[in-house]
Amino acid sequence: MSAQALNKIRVLELTTAVAGPVAGCVLADMGAEVIKIESPGGRSLKSPGAPPPIEGAPDHPYNRTAFFNELHRGKKLLSLDLKHEDGKNIFLRLVETADVVMENFSPKIVGRLGIDYAELKKIKNDIICVSMPAFGKSGPYESRASYGPGIDAMSGLSHLTGFPDGNPGKPAQFYCDQNAGLTAALTVMGAVRHRNRTGQGQYIELAMLEGEMQLIAPALMDVMMNSRSTNRTGNRHDRFAPQGVYKCKGENEWVAITVRTDLEWQSLANLIGKPEVAKDNRFIDLDGRQMHHEDIDKLVENWTQTLTPQEAETVMQGAGIPAGALLNLNEAFTHPQFQHRNTLVHVEHPEMGTFPHTRTAWRSKNKNEGVAGPAPTFGNANKYVLSDLLNFSQEEQQKLKDLGIVSDAPLS
């Protein structure tokens, strides 16, 4: 089930890694027909874990990798060799029928394939082209190679994440890919609307680094305003104290707490059974609590260690204090609030059966939400593209397959 907002919009996706595929998923979820174009040579099977095929389904490990299924849900798949002249011509004919072409190849590869915006515009004047380079299509780092975590490092995010006495840190898996993917989806939708109203297509350049650096403004400004280099601050907060992650009963169990006001601090002191601490002048205001943060952390943790994360969360939330158990992924998926929001959408894959996918963070009254469907099996749109969209005869299609330009299974 998908939204209808991008109904009748066709997107051709020539992407690798993560950011481009994420953008394609969001556009598919919003109702676009997204055709992912992949080389017939096949794909990396280096992906963690794969479920077995369901009964009666063919055993195609390449259709069951975690990465591929996460990053291409809701899309169709055309397996096409763009390096072959006939393959490139098929792509160009497909561009005539498309609204958007999205790529995140390195700038060199796009030039070599001869499919840059200037070329595609000759074929379809109002085409919208999107590039998602790591650092942009100009500047000294234009041709640098990098993946998500490398961009996180150059944006300042790694330097700023972690403990003051520890190494720079990486937020979860990586940040900039999902951020750039969604920013691209937003911009593409805006560009489609602009084209609908004016007939004008355009070229969109989304440098992953620049999307990510929208987050770094406070640290940059502190250098300019105060010649002060922001360092890592762990779990602390510059306007709230105490804030932290505290050990709970059990192995590797934690609760996160933010005390926003003096009143919330007094409530917490009473909860931990230390009314004398609530009156302690050292902790009475924010400045004092920042200064004595370590002492407070010990007091709070002595108490949280007697509780499970859920118990600690419940009792603090009951007193109006922001607190949350640190959930494992499996716990988050069965959490009542995620269940209530139907954050996971179950879709049926023809070779693996039914699996959940996470969707974007919004729900809407008119159901402009959802997950468009499972990831495609290898080459599942070959026939649709060649027969229905481009009117190739059976013979011509067979010839393309014989030449390895199109394939229904990986050729490697």
Place this chain on the structure above:
Amino acid sequence: MTEQAHETKSPAILEGIRVVDLTTGSFNYAGRLLAGLGAEVIKIESTEGDPLRHWGPFRDDKKDIETGGRHLHLDAGKRSIGIDLDSLEGQTLAKNIIGNCDVVLESFEPGYLETAGLSFESLTSSHTDLIMVSMSHFGQSGPYKDYHGSEIVDVAIGGYLRLTGEPDREPVKPYDDLVIQHTALHAATAAVVGIMHRDNTGEGDWFDVAAIDAALFLIGGPTQSYFFNGKVAQRNGNRLLFTEPQYLYPSTIRPCLDGYVHAHGNNRNQDLLAVLMPDIGLEPLFDTPMGNADKIDELMDLWLSTRDKFEVVRLAQELRLPFTEVLTPEEILRDPHLEERGFLVNLEHPLEPNLLQPGHAALMSETPWINRRAPLIGEHTDEILQTLLGIDEEERAELRDKGVIE
């Protein structure tokens, strides 16, 4: 108004769309994005100003509600009107302004707008094609709707916090309001989805955006792999979260002579790493790179310890190894790449005339990205009341005397 360097002939993508922004804190990023794409964004804030204005950094640490760093960045491109939303007259003014707008962004605690007479139902009784985007920590309904959130609490419940940090220490939150700002990106996207839905059908819509969902969305890969093989990812320092021995390594951050580098193997040609760092015994470790991660670190560290980060990255990139420098904020401000691209911009704020801040989130060949300075409190109150609602000077003076507007 400064625009990107590109010569542009057309109006901005969202020109003609009018947005009322009632958000606070880092949720303000949604309005900033829509303003960047050319929407007219009217920030309705309290007569004392949005609490965001009290967030630093401030020059010389002197608090000034016009010049807080986060406000200057997240409110860039907006117009400001100060209205007391606790007063009945203020609520009526807000409702009438919204009556002239396409989109409302808000981040109040769920249920607050109803008490202020501004619920989606009451707003749409006369304005049926309104698009409203509500942001919150946990969502507008459900068992946790009234729970109290914060960045660190949202990332805790969203499953994100456990995945960040070193395995032998407590989990650590990502910098600043990363997930709340990401929630605002979802909200801006939802607003444009709503606009396109309205173009197609004439209908409005109400979007309910939750920070805990944004946290889960950000996790990406480890989520799907759990569904497929039941393995629950755990924080792994700067290494990737998939720990099977055959998995890619290095992808990590290591110390070098003058700081840190992000070190990353080449997916297709792991041996290139041994070309970069020859004769130190790396080759035999690449059969199971992740399984040998500790040993690889040990060997790499020796090589890295005598070289500075810019040299390491230059040598690695010559081999197409995706190494990068872990840059500090000062280094970013001196970075030749960002300078050549004109990414950091001076928006010529009258009270901060020499400050650079992040500019475009995207560049477009035919339509501009709009960079315009953040507004002073109530800078556009008179203009908005006059032009949108026809409230004249005399009436405005009366409203000011009563403290309804600022």
